[in-house]
Amino acid sequence: MKFSFFHLMPYPYLPDDFDENYPSSALTFPNSFFDPKLGNQLYHRYLDELEYADRLGFDGIAVNEHHQTAYGLMPSPNIMAAALARRTERAKIMVLGNAIGIRGNPLRVAEEIAMLDHLSNGRVVSGFVRGIGWEYFGHSINPTRSRARFNEAHDLIIKAWTSPEMFQWISPNYEYRYVNLWPRPLQQPHPPVYIPGAGSTETMKFCAERRYTYMSVYAPARVVRRWFDGYRQAAADLGYVPDPEKIAFSVPVYVADSDEQAHREAQPVLEWLFRKGLKQPGAMHTPPGYMSPSSLRGVLMAGMKPFYELSYQDLLDGGQAVVGSPGSVTRRLRELHTELGGFGQLNALFSIGPSTHEQVTRSAELFATEVIPELRTLDQVG
């Protein structure tokens, strides 16, 4: 089992009347609430936490991309990865991922990841995401073209990384007459690719065909089980069994010295994450054309509650958060491992909402010293 320390870099200082008066922490939430002095401190604190996770022995440290939101302060994950590349030694630097669906110029992503691969001495992991619904409003990208843009940008980037000669790229959404990547990436043929899935069978098949890592987004374990089974089935249809490490489970984790302390501290920060950070009306979550009718039907039929309607107990019971002493967290993750039919990577969020630096570092430290050794051999191949 591999373990990564994932960061969202939230801006936790929301106004007291946030719940009543703001439909979301994203897109239309006024940037006057961003205090530059506090924000500046947050960036350095959060980067310190990622560097600390490297020293603690996490296999990966992970950043992602979000725009125009207090939910996450990383419009450019590649800048965060660059800040980490020469200050960390061992951990993979995981960009989970670049939102290539909304990028105007995906060739730039190929270039930046290739640069990061050199800066990190071959430690970069390249995730690709479509971009979350509200970002199609924020960056004025037509959501009805999202899937096509994602697929074309992906194919272009892979070809740019791997082609030993100049080529021209012409597809419905992009035209490049000269693609000739300098630098080529250090990892050959290219850095490992991770794709987050949220139930689309197209994505499962896409990952299985390319042997990419399939990573869950936040959802109840009963739902994630169906996604992982779908990925395993897509691989089986192609005649192979996926390496467990190609299946990554994403979940917030909070560890403290005792169960009592863990729950007391975790409840408010988890409620912040799901009720404030992820608060978004349907129109922002699923702009028109962002999902195919069949995928949307699946989502509607799954009967998932919106995040902001989930209680703390719902989150724990559903496997959408793992909280407790090292012993309890170890037990719960073993249960979830079984419930999900196995996974070989855990992508854990320790810096949750308004949690303090001390809470985050203590939680990560307990996890690294007491939980990881217990779970290391889960899903070990051979």
Added chain:
Amino acid sequence: MTDVPAEEFLDLDGGRVHLLRGGRGEPVLFLHAAGGAGSWLEFHRLLAGGFDVIAPDHPGFGKSDDFDEVEAMDDLVYHYLDVLDRLGLDRPHVVGASFGGWLAAELAVAAPHRVGSLVLLAPAGLRLPEHPIADLFLMTPEELVAALFHDPAAGAGMLPAEPDVDFILAQYRDMSALARFSWTPFLSNPKLERRLRRITAPALVACPADDRLVPVEHGRRYAERIPGARYAEVADCGHAMYFERPAEFADLVTSFLSGASR
């Protein structure tokens, strides 16, 4: 009066078009708004009292196929030229509402000789940054209904109390088709305004006075730019004009088309 229209399907290259048709008289091509595909409302019934009203669903809307190759407004104009050819209509009256008004104007710009007379009802389509169109893509269904009507009571029945999955998916498909043509530039063609001088048909622009989605300045600008166009406003009415004031709008359109056809 035609209470129950005939339902027809046209097979074109690329897919099937669904349309409703009713009434007798000169043909009127009616181009629906973002909402309203496949609807035959009191407005249509009244208009069909004097005309042969033909109301197709746009590609991706209602019961028409997706027509994936119809990607943008220019494709949509060619699509409707195909529809006119297929129906054997040489120079019908063209009436369009909101998004359909934009489409009607584009059709009249691209093929002035194919439009007998032109009626634009609260048309979108112009880029007027100082009078932005409200972002209907970002509204909840309840907010949208509240924005559509001058009198909220008039819109009360528009949403089912407990929408089922099929209703939600049908709405999502219509909005997805709208987004395909109008996400960016938002509900507009920046080049359209300067092209309006090409229109040769007699034209009427009619707007609801209390339009909270498409400010009346859009309609007024159309009327200024289309040679010889008339302009009218209907008081105490919101953007959902043929839901809220069907008789007034049907009267305006009928009397204009009757005059224009002579």
